[in-house]
Amino acid sequence: MIFTHDAEHALGTVVDLINTGPAACGAERLDDLPALRAFVERNAFSDIRALTAADLARVRGLRERFHAVFLASDVPAAVALVNEVIAEVRTTPHLTDHDGYQWHVHYFAPGAPMGEHLAADCGMALAHVVAAGELDRLRTCAAPDCSRVLVDLSRNRCRRYCDSRTCGNRMHVAAYRARRREADPAP
Ligand SMILES: [Zn+2]
């Protein structure tokens, strides 16, 4: 593991969130409350109650700001973005082992609305990435026609494609064909 399991979980959530947006996937995939509820469920958020239109608006706003961290041109730019997110949210760090998970730190205030929960825990996960000098693990997919993001959690920092399943395969097939063309040029 590169980061702690809760940080990696939060980073996976950030990636999933960014990839629901038009800037990453070409369409709005977080377009209503059922879509927001599905996002909460597939990322196993704890302690989330009713979701409202205000939550949806706040989450979409955070999506843009998290995406900006992935696109930041250098560390100071990323630092400014992350600090802004975590400065405006209430955080109450505490250790928990809920639902059979090992001890980990929650940053959101108990009972916090969805947007605050996301800003606190995902904002802090991004802060830890920057503090660990690992900002370059936050990437955009290397496939030329894909703008989705990924977190490279491999030891040797070799991950280049998003996990939409098609990108890695597609690019490997293209590279294979290019090699074939070089080895065996058409007449
Ligand atoms: Zn937890």
Ligand SMILES: [Zn+2]
């Ligand atoms: Zn991709």
